[in-house]
Amino acid sequence: MKKLMIIMIAVTGSFSTMAQDNAISKYFSNYTADTSFTKVTVTSKMFSLFTEIEGEDEAEKEVLEALSKLKGIKALINENPTNSKTLYANAIKAIDKDKKYEVLMSVEGNDENIKFMIRDEGSIINELLMIVSGDDEFLIMSLFGEIDLKQIAKLSRIMKMKGMDHLKALDNEND
Numbered sequence: 001m002k003k004l005m006i007i008m009i010a011v012t013g014s015f016s017t018m019a020q021d022n023a024i025s026k027y028f029s030n031y032t033a034d035t036s037f038t039k040v041t042v043t044s045k046m047f048s049l050f051t052e053i054e055g056e057d058e059a060e061k062e063v064l065e066a067l068s069k070l071k072g073i074k075a076l077i078n079e080n081p082t083n084s085k086t087l088y089a090n091a092i093k094a095i096d097k098d099k100k101y102e103v104l105m106s107v108e109g110n111d112e113n114i115k116f117m118i119r120d121e122g123s124i125i126n127e128l129l130m131i132v133s134g135d136d137e138f139l140i141m142s143l144f145g146e147i148d149l150k151q152i153a154k155l156s157r158i159m160k161m162k163g164m165d166h167l168k169a170l171d172n173e174n175d
Contacts, residue, residue, distance in 0.1 A: 023140070038075075050064050076139070084138040117129040
C-alpha cells in the first residue's frame with residue numbers, strides 16, 4: 001500500500017509538472033494571433049525521434065541525450081518590429097511579476113539586448129527563456145523539459161532555427 005501511494009504521488013507530480021505552461025503560452029499567447037509574429041513550435045514528439053538516432057561519438061551521444069529530455073520549444077519572432085524595445089520591456093516586466101524565473105545572463109548594448117532566464121526546481125532546469133530585442137528583431141523563445149545548459153549551447157550549433165544562435169553565449173558562460 002505504501003509503495004502504491006509513493007507511485008501515485010510520483011505520477012501526480014509528473015502530471016502537474018507537465019501541465020505547467022511555459023512563459024510563451026502563459027504570458028504571450030495574445031501575440032500568437034498577431035500576424036507580424038512568426039510562431040515556432042517544436043513538440044516533444046520531434047525530440048523523441050532523436051532517441052532513435054545513434055550518436056557516432058561521445059559528444060553526439062550527449063547532445064542526443066539532452067534532446068531526448070526536452071519537451072518542446074516555443075518561439076515568437078518579429079523580424080521587423082516597430083517597437084522592439086517596448087516589446088522587450090513588457091516581456092521582462094511580465095516575467096518578473098512571476099518570481100519563478102531567475103536571470104541567468106544578460107547582455108545589454110546600444111543595438112541589441114538579450115536576457116536568459118531560467119525556471120528551475122532544485123537542481124533541475126525546467127525552462128530556459130531567451131528574450132532578444134534589436135533594431136531588426138524581437139524574439140522570445142522558451143525551451144522546456146529537463147535542460148542541460150551545456151548541451152543546449154551545443155544544440156544551438158546544430159539547429160538552424162532563427163534565434164538559436166544567441167544560445168551559443170551560454171557555452172561561454174559555463175566554461
